[in-house]
Amino acid sequence: MDKKELQGLTSSDVKERLAQGLSNNFSTDTSTSTWQIIKRNVFTLFNALNFAIALALASVQAWSNMVFFAVICFNAFSGIVTELRAKHMVDKLNLMTKEKVTVLRDEKEQLINPEDLVLDDVFELSAGEQIPSDALILTGFAEANEAMLTGESDLVKKSEGDQILSGSFLASGHVWAKVIHVGANNYAAKLMMEAKTVKPINSQIMKSLEKIAGFTGKIIIPFGIALFLEALLIKALPVKDSVVNSSTALLGMLPKGIALLTITSLLTAVIKLGMRKVLVQEMYSVETLARVDMLCLDKTGTITQGKMQVEEVISLSPEYPEERISAILSSYMARSDDNNPTSQAIRKKFNQTASYTADHIIPFSSDRKWGAMEMAGIGTVFLGAPEMLLNEELDAAHAAQMRGSRVLTLALSTEKMDYQNMVLPQQIIPIAVLEITDPIRDGVEDTLEYLRSQDVQLKIISGDNPVTVSNIAQKAGFSNYQSYVDCSKVLDEELVAMAEETAIFGRVSPHQKRLIIQTLKQAGHTTAMTGDGVNDILALREADCSIVMAEGDPATRQIANLVLLNSDFNDVPEILFEGRRVVNNIARIAPIFFIKTIYSFLLAIICISSILLGNPEWLLVFPFIPVQITMIDQFVEGFPPFVLTFERNISPVEPKFLKKSIFKALPSGLMVVFSVLFVKIFGNIVGWSELEESTLLYYLLGSIGFLSVVRACLPLNPWRIGLILWSVLGFLGSAIFLQKLLEIATLTSQTLPVYALLMVIFTILFIGINHWQMTKEKSSLK
Numbered sequence: 001m002d003k004k005e006l007q008g009l010t011s012s013d014v015k016e017r018l019a020q021g022l023s024n025n026f027s028t029d030t031s032t033s034t035w036q037i038i039k040r041n042v043f044t045l046f047n048a049l050n051f052a053i054a055l056a057l058a059s060v061q062a063w064s065n066m067v068f069f070a071v072i073c074f075n076a077f078s079g080i081v082t083e084l085r086a087k088h089m090v091d092k093l094n095l096m097t098k099e100k101v102t103v104l105r106d107e108k109e110q111l112i113n114p115e116d117l118v119l120d121d122v123f124e125l126s127a128g129e130q131i132p133s134d135a136l137i138l139t140g141f142a143e144a145n146e147a148m149l150t151g152e153s154d155l156v157k158k159s160e161g162d163q164i165l166s167g168s169f170l171a172s173g174h175v176w177a178k179v180i181h182v183g184a185n186n187y188a189a190k191l192m193m194e195a196k197t198v199k200p201i202n203s204q205i206m207k208s209l210e211k212i213a214g215f216t217g218k219i220i221i222p223f224g225i226a227l228f229l230e231a232l233l234i235k236a237l238p239v240k241d242s243v244v245n246s247s248t249a250l251l252g253m254l255p256k257g258i259a260l261l262t263i264t265s266l267l268t269a270v271i272k273l274g275m276r277k278v279l280v281q282e283m284y285s286v287e288t289l290a291r292v293d294m295l296c297l298d299k300t301g302t303i304t305q306g307k308m309q310v311e312e313v314i315s316l317s318p319e320y321p322e323e324r325i326s327a328i329l330s331s332y333m334a335r336s337d338d339n340n341p342t343s344q345a346i347r348k349k350f351n352q353t354a355s356y357t358a359d360h361i362i363p364f365s366s367d368r369k370w371g372a373m374e375m376a377g378i379g380t381v382f383l384g385a386p387e388m389l390l391n392e393e394l395d396a397a398h399a400a401q402m403r404g405s406r407v408l409t410l411a412l413s414t415e416k417m418d419y420q421n422m423v424l425p426q427q428i429i430p431i432a433v434l435e436i437t438d439p440i441r442d443g444v445e446d447t448l449e450y451l452r453s454q455d456v457q458l459k460i461i462s463g464d465n466p467v468t469v470s471n472i473a474q475k476a477g478f479s480n481y482q483s484y485v486d487c488s489k490v491l492d493e494e495l496v497a498m499a500e501e502t503a504i505f506g507r508v509s510p511h512q513k514r515l516i517i518q519t520l521k522q523a524g525h526t527t528a529m530t531g532d533g534v535n536d537i538l539a540l541r542e543a544d545c546s547i548v549m550a551e552g553d554p555a556t557r558q559i560a561n562l563v564l565l566n567s568d569f570n571d572v573p574e575i576l577f578e579g580r581r582v583v584n585n586i587a588r589i590a591p592i593f594f595i596k597t598i599y600s601f602l603l604a605i606i607c608i609s610s611i612l613l614g615n616p617e618w619l620l621v622f623p624f625i626p627v628q629i630t631m632i633d634q635f636v637e638g639f640p641p642f643v644l645t646f647e648r649n650i651s652p653v654e655p656k657f658l659k660k661s662i663f664k665a666l667p668s669g670l671m672v673v674f675s676v677l678f679v680k681i682f683g684n685i686v687g688w689s690e691l692e693e694s695t696l697l698y699y700l701l702g703s704i705g706f707l708s709v710v711r712a713c714l715p716l717n718p719w720r721i722g723l724i725l726w727s728v729l730g731f732l733g734s735a736i737f738l739q740k741l742l743e744i745a746t747l748t749s750q751t752l753p754v755y756a757l758l759m760v761i762f763t764i765l766f767i768g769i770n771h772w773q774m775t776k777e778k779s780s781l782k
Contacts, residue, residue: 006138006176008104008122017118024117024133024182034084041080041263047072049220049254053247057626060240066626076260101132104176121179125164126339127172127363134186135177137162140337142173143365145510145537155367169537171510172363172371174337205262205287205586208658212597216253224250226608231621248629249607249622252600257637258586258593265582265645277565278575279550285561288545290579291653294525295451295572296517296539299462299469300341301532301549302569303476304438308345311405312435314396320431325410331356332381332410335373338364342406345436346383360419366463367509369488372417382411382428385465385507388488389428400435404471406464408434438472443570445477450573452479455652457525459503461513461539466506473504480504487512499523513539528576530569532556547572577650584649587657589641591664592708596629596637598662598669603676623676623697628742632698635731636705640723644712660777664711667769668704671762675700678758688750695744696751702731703759707766 009017017023054069100111102124109124114132117123122138125131131144143155146168155171158164164177166186227246231237237245266287270280280286300306315325333347334354343364356375364371370384382389386397386409397407410432415425451458458478462469466484473481480503487495488507492515495505499519508516517539520527529536529543532551540546541559548560549567557563564571603622610620654660676697683693706728713720739745747755 006104006122008107009118009120010106013120014105014118017120022119022182023115024179024186025115037080037084041076047076049217050251053250053626056243057247060243062240062244062626099129117179117182119179119182122176123179124174124176125170126174126337127170128339130169131164131166133166133179134181135164135179137164137175137177140173140175141361141363142175143171143363143367145169145171155365171367172338172365174339174363204291204657205583208661211658212255216597216601220250220253223253223604223608227604227622230608230611230619237621244625245622248624248626249600249604251626252596252624252629253604255593255597257633257641258590261589261641261645262586264642265586268646269578269582273562273575273578276571276574278571279563279565280561281563282561285545286579287583288526288561288579289528289576290581290583291526292456292528292545292576292579293652294457294459294520294527296459296461296520296527296529296543297569298529298531298536299460299464299472300438301551301567302530303441303444303460303472303478305441306341306438306532306549306551306567308341308406308436308438310345310349310434311437312400314400314433314435315431316394316396316433317429317431325432326350326352327355328375328378328381329383329410330354331358331375332373332383335361336363336371337361338371340364341438342408342436346408346434360417362417362419362422367511368422369463369507374417379412379414380417380425382413383408385409386430386433387465387486387507389424390430394430394433396433398467400433401465401467402471403435404437404468404475406436406438406468408436410434440472440476441569447570447573448477448479451576454573454576454650456576459505459516459520461505461508461516461529463508464506466504469504469506478503495519510536510538514542517542530572532567547575577648580650580653581648582645583653584651585645585647587654587661588649589644589712590657590661591668592641592705592712593637594661594665595668595672595705595708596633598665599672599676602669602673606673606677620676620680623680623694624701625743628698628701628744631734631738631742632702632705632731635727635734636702636709639730640709640712640727643723664770664773665708667766668708671704671765672701675704675758679754682754686750691743691745692748692751695747696755698735698742698744699747699755700758702735703755704762706731707763711766711770 050069050072054066054072057063057066099114101114101117102109103112103117104110104122104124117133123132123135125142127142137158137160139160141157141159142164144158144164146156146165158173158175163180164170164175166181224246227249228242231242231245232239266283269286270283273280273286297303313322313325313329315322320328329346329350330352331354333343333350335358336343356378358373358375358381360380361373362371364384368384369388370382372380372382372384375381386394386407389409389411394409397409400407409430411428411430413425413428415427417423417425448458460469460473460478466486470481470484483502484504484506485495485498485502486507487505487509490498492512495512495515496519499516500523505512505516513536517527517529521542521544526544528545528547529539530547530549531540532549536548536556537559540548540556545562546560547562547564548556549569550557550563550565551567562575603620607620607622610618613619679688679693679697679700682688683696688696706724709727710716710724713724735742735744736746
């Protein structure tokens, strides 16, 4: 069927179908809903346990000890506000990359949103575009990538009368098609949604916290009951005091502060990147970026500007002078629907009126690396990579490749093509070589060098000739430009074997790009991939983190983790380092939060076990109350860590976050436990009052926490010293002016010397242990 014979719907047809509900208007909004944001920040295990403890305290009217719940509410509220702000920015940026569909209505071409399609609409599709609804091809020829549906990377040929499925992409060609299914009736509606969204990215930090939450969630109820009954029945404390003391131990086991701080830090990073015109479509991809140690680059549009231009056309036969070659190329481009950057450059150069008629058109595909058509009076004309069409090497092509240019050959054959199996004729004669240049992006040499200096390994994966890519890489300052392979000449098993050692992969098919990414991931690398073409889709989806250019194909933008709206590869280092800033700073301050988890758990066990001593006088009740813990948290876990998370920190991320954090927090947690046992035993011997013991323990607990704050601030500078002083003064001020609320007094002539002696011992031990831990870490990295 010719395009002129196509009959689209009329306005009345469209209204009729809309009234019947036969539209494609199903939700394609992949951003988080407002309710999901509220639910994620409010209805959590942490908040549920804190709420239960708050109810217990409220039931005995221990209002002053419920200050902690105000902090929980504030953190939840701030998390909701921050995430809603990020959602608004993401939604706004998403509108900038929303692609419309060309439909034929009232005998005119119109641009509409995919959800506005109705049953029987006639629409247009070109290479690189995602199919918005199940349809039947009316005219044209294309190759569809149905990997999103079938898992197979082979391209499927589609022509008049064939069905195309939503969720797949056109890898090549151009068609007009008629919608046969809409909305939820689409065969692959759910799979299309999966293709447009980013696959879930696991956060190692949140996984670590979930482990702790899962553990404490199992023990917190029996521990709470045991501590309450111990204080009420054995120690004979009033109900109010029993509830308050047992609640404090339970609150301390929940590392709620670091969970909230992590989410806030990630959301802040999303907002900051949004301001830099970087669309982050998955919050935890920021953390994944921080852990990237392998970055795979596509050449076109990443290292180069993606602005192709025909530099020279070299005739290879006197029978085909420049004028005749120009006429053939003009006819070829006039009849071809290819619209990739290379085709655009050739079409711009050869835009004369078509001199030859053509049929049996085969569009260019990134798998074959060539396209063809039959021209009347000439034969079958081929345009593609010389090494894919010919059995011989062309000197002119080799010379152009050595200059870093992309090379195509124009070739002829008098034999008929096997269109069914796409088998090339035996005899193909080259008649011209096209040298196509793509300028190197400004600043890319500095960007590559900077990434290498930060321990990020680099590889180039391109569909171009490896010699061309190697020479461009050399000009761009790529260090291993001599390490390259032609992937069209190797088997998958060979490619897997050389994936880690080889730096440049040329003539890579979409299937091979994905295989390289899979191999690197299996080798233990956290892998990021940049790209901008439909041939990059499989690899981008496979990568731990995918980064695409906004100027690229719409299909790549829909499935990417991050979209560079400025389409500038030089933005990548700052994006990478924004992720490192968040993760490194969280890892640096995490031990501060785990101190409370450690000593609360150990003291709870000791308190419950003290029942076995058989003497009520020796029974140990949890020594702190919630209001004391909450006040100390503001100056130890609150302000200093929050401020430190905004510092620039671009060093490579270290593994084993949870293990290292607990390892560093353990000495401080044990110091608190020792302080409690020493003060209770020694105070009982010398006859201290309960108020004196409580005051001394309050000051010791805060001071031990500040040792970890000082460690997080190393190396010290005037700004960090000021942060420490501000926090210490805030702690001392609250301890002096809020004594009644905190149920403490002032250190006396009896307790002050003990405090000073213990803190001197603890400080010396802390410095020694910290030095030993750092030495052990450095030796483990060697």
